Amino acid sequence: MKRAIRVTSVSIIVQKFGGTSLADVDRLQAAARKAVSAHRAGRQVVVVVSARGKKTDELIALAREIATDPPPRELDMLLSTGEQESVALMAMAVQQLGADAISLTGAQIGVRTDSSHTKARILSISTDRIRSALAAGKIVIAAGFQGVDADADITTLGRGGSDTTAAALAAVLQADECQVYTDVEGVFTTDPRVVSSARKIDTIACDEMLELASLGAGVMHSRSVEFAKKYQVPIRVRSSRSDGAGTLIVPLASEGMAAVTGVALVRDEVRVSFHGLPDRPGVMSLVFCQMSQRKIPVDMIVQNVGLENLADVSFTVPQDDLAETLTAAEQAVAELGSGTVRHGTHLSKVSVVGCGMRTHTGVAAQMFRALASADINVGMVTTSEIKISVLVDRNDCDAAVEAAHSAFQLECSEACVPSVGQGAQVPQFRSRGSHQEIEQAVVDQLANMEDIVVSEVQLDSNQARVTIRDLPDAPGILAQVFSVVAEGGVMVDMIVQNAAQDGLAQLSFTVPRVDLDRCLVLAESVLQAWPGTHTSSDADIAKLSVMGIGLRSHTGVGDKMFTALADEGINVQMINTSEIRISAVVAAQLGGLALQRLLHAFGLDERHGAQVGQVSA
Helix, strand or coil: CCCCCCCCCCCEEEEEECCHHCCHHHHHHHHCCCCCCCCHHHCCCEEEECCCCCCCHHHHHHHHHHCCCCHHHHHHHHHHHHHHHHHHHHHHHHHHCCHHHHCHHHHHHCCEEEEEEECCCCEEECCCHHHHHCCCCCEEEEEEEEECCCCEEEEEEECCHHHHHHHHHHHHHHCCCCEECCCCCECCCCCCCCCCCCCCCCCEEEHHHCCCCHHHHCCCCCHHHHHHHHCCCCEEEECCCCCCCEEECCCCCCCCCCCCCCEEEEEEEEEEEEEEEEECCHHHHHHHHHHHHCCCCCCEECCCCCCEEEEEEEEEEEEEHHHHHHHHHHHHHHCCCCEEEEEEEEEEEEEEHHHHHHHCCCCCHHHHHHHHHHHCCCCCEEECEEEEEEEHHHHHHHHHHHHHHHHHCCCCCCCCCCCCCCCCCCCCCHHHHHHHHHHHHHHHHCCCCCCCCEEEEECCCCCCCCCEEEEECCCCHHHHHHHHHHCCCCCCEEEEEECCCCCEEEEEEEEEHHHHHHHHHHHHHHHCCCCCCEEEECCCCEEEEECCCCCCCCHHHHHHHHHHHCCCCCCEEEEECCCEEEEEEEHHHHHHHHHHHHHHHCCCCCHHHECCCCCCC
């Protein structure tokens, strides 16, 4: 006899089970037991499921046997059957354990999307049917990955869509927690397959998780982490095969954190470089307009300071996008009437990430020393407030990850090295009014939840630039430069090194304006070892940073940013990027105008603009 437990508490938990957690009968029943256990503990439970095992891949392969290029609408119709199978089987498994359950497709849940088949974006979610079922004591089994558009056509959300569904439901239902069950125990300090001493992280901030995108690739899809931060939903990554606490991903980090939380690796990167572009307003806008039109996800973007009215720009893209990127690059050069395009392959990006970088000095020096000790050369460098990324030869990538992991003692327990997320605050959605009013407020927010998300634009007018040209392109050079600067107590922020040419590299970085003279003296003391180098500086700069969630996946952000600056005749002197930040250096006297122009371009008001001081890298 089924024991339907009517829960009077508003406590709601969302559980998400991926395909491997449902691959066979035993695993599916184990997932059902976790749902029933939470239900009997007095919680209302919504379970979001993916297609079982490799069902989605099998359906795609089947479609391509029928049609070389399957129509997107029909492909969505086919792929959605994978989750429909899973919800029915999970509901049966739950009922066999004595609890009441109901399975619902995306349409029955009330997930409304746009009409971009195979990569639809959520517009709204109606919760009436879910809440009614929960109030009746049922466990709701919801199909992830899918919804319907305005014409009632089935749509799918793209890879990671079930994570997106789970996080979105947790947001709209104001759930206490969204639990994501997977094959691993949680989020680790790096990939345990690369570094055997990698340690599970107990708590991590959303910003760190987003910057550690490659670590999350096998655990969490970045879009779901975007929702977690935007709607302040704590997400817990747990193992479907054990009862461990897993890793809690929280919207905000806390103070007193370690400098580095984890080391990420993107193994298959390629570099595209423009040499000799005109150093004038509008050039970057034209270049990135070409990339945006083709939906090419650009990763590391590096522009160093121009010389003799010419500038060099490099960026990385996934290896599979190289051919189309080169086509776009050559078209941009043709339109500009100047410049050449080169590319590099067999490269990898290695990054160290940690919210503690905001208050710790010398992180860059420590990173570069670690790589130098392993005799690894750095091809490109870009930084953000909480991330340092380097481009290395793919043959060196595993050694680079291991060297960085060891240098920051990430193998130590969290009692030894305080977690970045330790003691983090977990804010909850709070609103006054009736239940219906609160729900409507959340649903209204969800209507635009997947628009390009730029939450803030910052202007830092307190920095100065140092540029060193003709540095030998060899391991250990960066370590020596930044070690001397760090030992001199100078805080470094924005670091840019472009791809070397003819064995020589150009390095630029920003420091507090008040420390510029001292920094130049420190730099010259180490540069004496390389008499061919040339140093220049500029105290009259301003740094603009566009910040948001998922900037890399939203390919139009860079295009919009550079177009807005170009429209005002503002030239970009330097660029660097991360997963959640794009920064550009402009002339100091244009900083205020640039801030206002960017706020307008992204539909933000004065409250979303900030005048800030320097931060540490």
